[in-house]
Amino acid sequence: MTTVEASPLVELRGITASYGPIDVLHGIDLAAPPGAVTALLGPNGAGKTTTLRVLAGLHPATAGDILLAGRRVNGARADDLARAGLCLVPEGRGVFPNLSVRENLRVATHAGHGLAQVEEVAYARFPKLGERRAQLAGTLSGGEQQMLALARAVATDPGVLLLDELSMGLAPIVVGELYEQVARIAAGGVAVVVVEQFARIALRVADRATVLVGGRVAAEGTPGELEGSLADVYLGGNR
């Protein structure tokens, strides 16, 4: 585990957000420096997914600042942010099921790289995808679909990578493989934010972690610092 001292590439300051009349985020602060993995932890319904959606421009913040590379980007559209190098792999379904693997990667070329390059990077990281490039993504196994989602994220060479529950529904060995890739991506200078239910998995690769409970930050620190207090604030982990 490395300690990284760099100014954050993406940052949330005092973010609040709501669904209709119901407030779900009550002032979130979060900072993700480049070259590091930041874990966002918390029980079900804590607001983790919402936080990532706000970051990616899919959901409006009602107050607070969203900063990307030091610039305020509140209200920017999701596609603009994506082309600017911010990449979210959403919860559960990060692929287009009716498109082939190759076509999924072709959609990723909107972020600026050509198809040849995207394919090269993706297949190099995940050789299995190369074998299945003509298969419909919807017919891939769950693990393969997550690989594809991750591959399209990586291949676009993003500056910020947001991963929501990469491990959902997958066997531990596959999760291990995926997180190895995540650590390697971060090592390449990307600011990675991972959301996980299960703290243990995420803390293994994370450099820092933020714990959300009920739409508020309950704790923040390095995995070592959180280790002791985690059980108090957060009952969802299987530790």
Add this chain to the structure above:
Amino acid sequence: MDQFLIATITGLSTAGIFAIAASGLVLTYTTTGIFNFAHGAVGMLAAFSYWQLLDWGLPTGVAVAVVLLVLGPLFGLLVEAVVMRGLFDAPETSRLVVSVALLAAALGLGVWLWPVDESRPLDFWFEDNFLGILGVRVRWHEAIAFILAVVVAIGLRVLLRSTRAGVTMRAVVDDRGLASLNGARPGRSAALAWALGCSLAALAGILLAPAQALSQQTLTLLIVNAYAAAMLGRLRNLPMTFLGAAVLGLLDSYGFFYLPTDGRFGPYLSTFRFAIPVVVLFIVLIALPSARLRTNAARRRLAAPRPTWFTAGFQAAAVVGGAVVLAIGLSDADALRAAKAVGFALIALSLVPLVGWAGQLCLCQMSFAAIGAVCMGHLGQGGNPWALLAGALIAAVVGVLVALPAARLTGIELALATAAFAVILDRWIFAMPDIHLWGMTLSTFNRNPVPVDRLSLPFAGTLTTKGLLVALAVAFALLHLLVVAVRRSRAGDLLLALRESPAACATLGIDPAGTRLAVFAFSAALAAVGGGLYAGTLGSISPSSFDLFQTLPLLLLTVAGGVAASGGAIFAGVVLGLIPVVGATFAGIAGLLGILPGTMGATLGRNPDGVSTQLAERLAPLRSKPAVLAVVVVVDVALALAWANDVLGGWEASIAAFLLPFLAARGVNATRAPRTARLADPLDGLEDRRLGPADVSAIDEALALAEVTR
């Protein structure tokens, strides 16, 4: 042999045009997730515009270019921006109705811009030049059509599979949010898809037009034929679509050359040619596995109010009272118009359980009505009301016969299958002479208008025109109460469950197929009763009073009015009744009124619950103040009497009588003391209240539907 060769080559060139039309449809569907019912109508508009440009003296090449490269794409962009945008998360029924509305609006526009009573000949391209293929003379026009079809096929294949723009369009249909996360611009993709789709429809339209007399309905229907080809390709497989187009083109041509026009079967088969494509469509729909794309899930829900007996009774009384007042005040001719409007409303009422509650988009309602009308004509001599019952029974059986093969179909496929059924009846069955089988005679129209006697009731005898108006209103009121009774029974809840999630129905032990058969039978019977009564106001009926193009405005207006309650039917009747009146008063906009049903339906994207549902909501406060309600009723009756006695003009009185209840309701609302908010059990007091998403989720939870309906 020679004839066979000619038929084959002719068929293949028609196939080329069908293929172009069908591939445009496939393109729009795969790239927007919307099945464009208006595709044919867009082609029709393009053909007329093309004729217009030539008529203004433009050279052929320029006219073609203007239509294909400017007008077609512009129309597509307009449709996308004005009508389709924002529909991506609407319920499937709304999406379909909007596209049907576009069809109706385009047809109305076509008839308005190019009145039907004028002939508009169009030349083939390279008029007098023929090409010898295997010794058969083929027009250059037809050869070009075939080559263009191949070019379009290859072009589309490349676009959709190998270009980023094409792949992105498909990605947006798959998952719009994820597409933006990839940096794609969904709005731009949709605009491009509509522009291209309309341009292809335009190409098919101008290729098809010279071989046909330039007629709005014929051209629109001809391109509907292409729907069969597209369905054979299951709406996304282009090679299969082309195969389908070839089969259709050949069948059409063989039908023309080989179907007997005389002899024993001639009269029965000669009109079959026009029905071939829809028969193929019907068979393809019921024989092939479902073609629907998994598209962005609907997030908006539709309302389905459950009226109290008080409200229902009040509405029934208001309808009868209104009719009595009209009968007193109107001239005989106007009373007959009003009676026709009530007849329309009666047929529209049959849409409420079927479309409004069960969510089954059915496009053959007028055909069911026709069955009732024919029964009234043949069996109801002397105005015998029992003929209505006979019509209802026969229509119920036919309804089941339609619903049986269509048991598995939903959404687009059901709409297409019922439209196909309607066209089979219009173009073939109703165009046949009497059928003599085993000593029985089966008679529909026998190629002639059928006279229908005016209703005659016990004690009252044969009705006067005004008596007919009141009788129809009473019939409407009674059937309205019947419909309300069904809504309030368990059957009503079953139908709503069917609309929300057939899969969940099955897991709850409800038989979706049986429920569907029942609602089809019920609705068909209602439509037949309505049709029989409506026929009585016409005096004599012909197939065209009940064809597919009559179902469209009826459906659209009912949906725009709010198809989940009888108010929608009343709305449809009132608007259809007022169109000729307004047209006569303001002659300048008479043509424009034909577009009205379509444009009303198209606004549905913004307001899927319909007008009457909203109006009812506005009026709701009155129920808590019976005294105010009574005053409103008394004043309205006074206004009506004032008009009937020529104290007040018709327009002034109607407007005042219409506005008064709303003003009173606002007044009641304003004076009411603000109550402290109370969190009620969501399942309590649902009566007469519009369901919000929270209510629906609560109900889902109570029914354990939550998991499945997400």
